[in-house]
Amino acid sequence: MSAHRPAYVALAALLVAAAALLVVELGLGATHYGSSKLADPCRPRAFAGSGLDATVQRVVLDGIDGAACRLGTSREQFVLSLASGAGYPPRRWNRHTIEVALRAGMLAAVDDAAQRGEIPDFLATILRGAIRSAPLDQLIRGAVTLGNLFGG
Amino acid sequence: MLVAAAVAIAFADSSIVVLALPQLYGQLHTSIQGVAWVVTAYNAAVAVTALALIVLVHRFHGGIVLAVGLVVFLAASIACALAGSLSFLVAVRAVQGVGAALLLAGSLPVLASLTGSAARGAAMWTIAGTFGAALGPALGGVLTQAFDWRAIFAFQAPVAALGLVGALRAHVDPVAEEGYTPRLSRSLPANVCLGLVFGALVGVLFLSVLMVITVWGHSPIGGAAIVSVLPAATLAVRPLESRLPRITAVQGGAALLVGGLLGLALLPSTNVVFVIWALALCGAGLGLTVPVLSNAALDLGAGLTRSGTLTIGVRHLGLVLALASIAPLLAHSLPSAGDRALLRATAVMLDAPVSLGKKIPIALDLRGAFHQARDGQRPDLSKPFESHGAATDPNVAAARDDVINAIESTITRAFRPAFVLCAAFAAVALGLAYFLRRRLLG
Numbered sequence: 377m378s379a380h381r382p383a384y385v386a387l388a389a390l391l392v393a394a395a396a397l398l399v400v401e402l403g404l405g406a407t408h409y410g411s412s413k414l415a416d417p418c419r420p421r422a423f424a425g426s427g428l429d430a431t432v433q434r435v436v437l438d439g440i441d442g443a444a445c446r447l448g449t450s451r452e453q454f455v456l457s458l459a460s461g462a463g464y465p466p467r468r469w470n471r472h473t474i475e476v477a478l479r480a481g482m483l484a485a486v487d488d489a490a491q492r493g494e495i496p497d498f499l500a501t502i503l504r505g506a507i508r509s510a511p512l513d514q515l516i517r518g519a520v521t522l523g524n525l526f527g528g
Numbered sequence: 529m530l531v532a533a534a535v536a537i538a539f540a541d542s543s544i545v546v547l548a549l550p551q552l553y554g555q556l557h558t559s560i561q562g563v564a565w566v567v568t569a570y571n572a573a574v575a576v577t578a579l580a581l582i583v584l585v586h587r588f589h590g591g592i593v594l595a596v597g598l599v600v601f602l603a604a605s606i607a608c609a610l611a612g613s614l615s616f617l618v619a620v621r622a623v624q625g626v627g628a629a630l631l632l633a634g635s636l637p638v639l640a641s642l643t644g645s646a647a648r649g650a651a652m653w654t655i656a657g658t659f660g661a662a663l664g665p666a667l668g669g670v671l672t673q674a675f676d677w678r679a680i681f682a683f684q685a686p687v688a689a690l691g692l693v694g695a696l697r698a699h700v701d702p703v704a705e706e707g708y709t710p711r712l713s714r715s716l717p718a719n720v721c722l723g724l725v726f727g728a729l730v731g732v733l734f735l736s737v738l739m740v741i742t743v744w745g746h747s748p749i750g751g752a753a754i755v756s757v758l759p760a761a762t763l764a765v766r767p768l769e770s771r772l773p774r775i776t777a778v779q780g781g782a783a784l785l786v787g788g789l790l791g792l793a794l795l796p797s798t799n800v801v802f803v804i805w806a807l808a809l810c811g812a813g814l815g816l817t818v819p820v821l822s823n824a825a826l827d828l829g830a831g832l833t834r835s836g837t838l839t840i841g842v843r844h845l846g847l848v849l850a851l852a853s854i855a856p857l858l859a860h861s862l863p864s865a866g867d868r869a870l871l872r873a874t875a876v877m878l879d880a881p882v883s884l885g886k887k888i889p890i891a892l893d894l895r896g897a898f899h900q901a902r903d904g905q906r907p908d909l910s911k912p913f914e915s916h917g918a919a920t921d922p923n924v925a926a927a928r929d930d931v932i933n934a935i936e937s938t939i940t941r942a943f944r945p946a947f948v949l950c951a952a953f954a955a956v957a958l959g960l961a962y963f964l965r966r967r968l969l970g
Contacts, residue, residue, distance in 0.1 A: 383768055390809065395787065395807065397806060398790055412868035433884050452871040456891070
């Protein structure tokens, strides 16, 4: 045993290094690393940022959340289904369904923003009118343009 | 030395093309599953040929078996270097595997003759095989980066030719020749353990390499630098292996393999330090287990050539079984990981501190980039971000980095079940080494 002692010590050091690797990895959040869990669009989301651009972003993203919640999907899948053409995911809903869900989600988001006092009543009224009447493409483009207008 | 170099190359060939797979994939216009056959065909051919040779090989002169093996290996290597299609490359890789099995079986009596004793010949064969197996991916990566994937096979041809010169010069002593002896089953526990260890090594030699270059985007030379820690650690534990009791070396080495493979399964980021740490443990595990198990498997009492042929067959069978178990696992997890990665990338983009005018168009362009990427390839994200000002807008550039990180982490996680499966192979080897400790090493 004494003749093997340095070799045993070296082997023990290697085994400790193996255990240390696993402990460090778990300590750094290995169990959650790469986890693809997406947020529930039906639950309110924390929103960072302030100012007009942040408010516009919040209204649009809350609107998308609301639409996704109505269709029982994630915000991300809903956004990806807005684009036409091939790719993932295949469109699960027809254009009319997407339009109705997006319109309802955006209207609810404008109501919430007005209730929080983030947008003035006159702007809320204008936005509601635009959301009710604009076609889907214009609705998306309009939100993006509005975002550009305030956010650059 | 020339014969030992040929033995090392034949063992290295099991994994030598792994770092070249993306280049092969691009040039031969095929799928990841298609190019995987370049690896599998070789190992399956070695396993089948070696296992078939067990009943025959002792009837032939070792020098002749080695020479025939080297000629076949040499011709097939040249054919591989000249291959113009995947089907031809896979076919000649299988022929190369047949040559490798003959080469490895025939080299044992020749090395025994050249070194003056069966034990010394077996020891040299074992060292060449262990180091060759560990060196394979790094060597292939360097050659691919410096020249082309064809250089891997072009490099092997002169090594085989020099081995042939060594084989023709060697006069195999009759002491190395053998008759039929029925005691081959004595080495079965060591061989089964060796097969399991080689199955576990699929995680090290194939999965980790594939992950580092195809998912993390390292160049073949970068990948080679990372995986070079494997042969370095294998070499570094050589003195330790000879100073430990043999069964302790096997049990400790198998435990290190389990730890290293679990370390690869539980990566917390794409930081290469964790991969190097885990690969160093696996290299040490390889260096402790394989030489001891190989010596036990090369049962001199049962005949050097026959027992050598059995162990060649069993260890390559372990590789093939592990590849066959992991391929469907990856085929199932990688495409769905790609879909999940797109959703995570979209989530990151929508939450990024970027103006609405950019985030939604970029999110939609990401979908196009994913669609254009071929199966198993990283999507090219430069266009969606560059067309929206990544070069001038630091927020867009930061969002791009976060999106890349999200994609890499999601796909890296998809390798987890395969690494765990490889760790399970090593854990079974460890269990075998513990419960059969009295019978394992003869």
